[in-house]
Amino acid sequence: MSEIAIVGGGPSGAMCGEQLARAGHQVHIFDEHLAWEKPCGGGLTHKAVHCFPFLLDNPYPKKIVRSVELISSEDHRANLEMTHPIVIYSRKVLNGMLLDRAKSAGCKVHQSHVLGVDTSTAKPRYSVDGEWRTADFLVLAAGARNQIAAESRPLERDELEMTQGYFVPQTADSITIKFLPHFEGYIWSFPRCDHLSVGICGSMASHTSAQLRTHLTAFVEKHAIATEGAKFYSHVLPSPQERTLSDRAVLGKNWALVGDAAAWVDPLTGEGLFYAMRSGELLGKSLAEGCPEKYTAWVKAAFSCELEFAARIVRRFYRGSFLGTAVTTRMVQLMNRSAVFRQLMGDIFSGSQDYTSLKRRLWGHLGVNVSEFISSVLNLPAAAELPRGGAAAD
Numbered sequence: 001m002s003e004i005a006i007v008g009g010g011p012s013g014a015m016c017g018e019q020l021a022r023a024g025h026q027v028h029i030f031d032e033h034l035a036w037e038k039p040c041g042g043g044l045t046h047k048a049v050h051c052f053p054f055l056l057d058n059p060y061p062k063k064i065v066r067s068v069e070l071i072s073s074e075d076h077r078a079n080l081e082m083t084h085p086i087v088i089y090s091r092k093v094l095n096g097m098l099l100d101r102a103k104s105a106g107c108k109v110h111q112s113h114v115l116g117v118d119t120s121t122a123k124p125r126y127s128v129d130g131e132w133r134t135a136d137f138l139v140l141a142a143g144a145r146n147q148i149a150a151e152s153r154p155l156e157r158d159e160l161e162m163t164q165g166y167f168v169p170q171t172a173d174s175i176t177i178k179f180l181p182h183f184e185g186y187i188w189s190f191p192r193c194d195h196l197s198v199g200i201c202g203s204m205a206s207h208t209s210a211q212l213r214t215h216l217t218a219f220v221e222k223h224a225i226a227t228e229g230a231k232f233y234s235h236v237l238p239s240p241q242e243r244t245l246s247d248r249a250v251l252g253k254n255w256a257l258v259g260d261a262a263a264w265v266d267p268l269t270g271e272g273l274f275y276a277m278r279s280g281e282l283l284g285k286s287l288a289e290g291c292p293e294k295y296t297a298w299v300k301a302a303f304s305c306e307l308e309f310a311a312r313i314v315r316r317f318y319r320g321s322f323l324g325t326a327v328t329t330r331m332v333q334l335m336n337r338s339a340v341f342r343q344l345m346g347d348i349f350s351g352s353q354d355y356t357s358l359k360r361r362l363w364g365h366l367g368v369n370v371s372e373f374i375s376s377v378l379n380l381p382a383a384a385e386l387p388r389g390g391a392a393a394d
């Protein structure tokens with residue numbers, strides 16, 4: 001394999017290109033915008049920083065945030081202090097940094113719109129700048145909005161979230177997350193170096209864009225966030241179901257999907273940057289070894305169990321109740337009552353505690369109420385039914 005064309009120069013495409021160029025391949029990255037302010041919170045969790053330390057260790061402007069305020073739909077509030085901070089970038093800066101790395105590794109980066117691809121021939125073809133060109137392999141990293149791989153099905157409404165928001169010229173030191181009644185999604189305010197990214201995400205199958213706009217307007221008014229003259233955005237975000245992760249094709253004989261195009265986003269939190277970068281890196285490594293078939297197995301080992309777990313519990317988390325009150329409200333209340341639970345939530349939020357090893361951490365450290373609450377949300381056996389009998393008082 002020598003020539004690889006990458007459609008999309010966001011985090012997934014740029015990371016993949018960097019790996020491949022370093023391994024000596026000829027790589028062309030096509031992006032219609034290059035580095036741009038993609039609608040996004042821009043928050044990178046500890047697992048991203050741990051995996052890619054250059055995200056912290058560089059001169060590009062970024063905001064390091066250690067505290068989060070969670071607000072329930074009934075306005076209960078709890079503050080989390082995170083041991084590991086969230087690193088927040090403007091997407092223009094982040095994309096620019098990743099594309100600079102890809103260029104330094106040897107990628108040719110073009111500002112062009114790819115109109116279509118054809119993977120039916122032995123050498124895949126793509127249409128750009130008025131002509132059809134061939135490559136040895138096509139990497140499709142064009143995000144969630146564009147379905148350009150004919151051999152993979154488009155994402156359906158219940159596999160997508162709608163987002164709306166503003167870039168507001170105002171600053172803050174902590175992240176705010178607000179839950180809403182009977183709403184599959186949340187409102188966020190992410191502080192960046194010189195502005196806030198304030199937005200809302202909600203299941204496309206369950207909510208209309210008018211509903212999202214109403215909730216967001218109420219939030220910015222209540223929190224005195226001045227949106228007059230602020231840039232408004234809306235975009236889609238994958239929200240994979242279990243079937244998305246198990247059945248949808250992400251690899252063909254001469255093409256592969258990475259990042260949002262592959263729907264690798266945590267459906268509970270909307271985190272996608274880490275999965276975009278990691279999937280780009282893994283595809284790059286598998287192609288560099290000449291074994292693209294390893295890609296899906298490596299993704300499974302690296303993170304898809306996490307996403308499957310989140311896909312299983314997301315509805316119960318946003319729609320469920322515990323002891324007659326919404327799960328999200330109980331979560332905020334328990335954070336105020338239990339320091340251990342608060343620490344646990346801080347670790348989950350900052351990305352230093354994954355979902356799949358949560359079960360091991362729970363028993364023996366949490367109070368009975370907290371254990372029962374978590375068992376109910378995660379659909380685990382109650383603490384008392386577990387072999388070691390579980391929960392100590394907190």
Ligand SMILES: Cc1cc2nc3c(=O)[nH]c(=O)nc-3n(C[C@H](O)[C@H](O)[C@H](O)COP(=O)(O)OP(=O)(O)OC[C@H]3O[C@@H](n4cnc5c(N)ncnc54)[C@H](O)[C@@H]3O)c2cc1C
Pocket residue numbers: 007008009010011012013030031032033034038039040041042043044112113114115141142143144146163164165190199235236237258259260261265270271272273274276
């Ligand atoms: C409102 C919002 C808030 C979010 N907040 C966070 C957050 O705080 N933290 C987090 O981890 N994740 C967040 N995400 C998710 C995150 O933005 C994505 O998971 C991530 O950007 C995926 O990277 P990607 O490279 O796969 O796709 P993208 O970043 O979407 O990049 C795709 C690129 O392809 C280019 N492109 C598309 N079509 C073509 C074409 N035909 N020809 C040429 N170029 C093309 C585009 O210009 C774009 O640059 C958020 C998403 C949204 C919508």
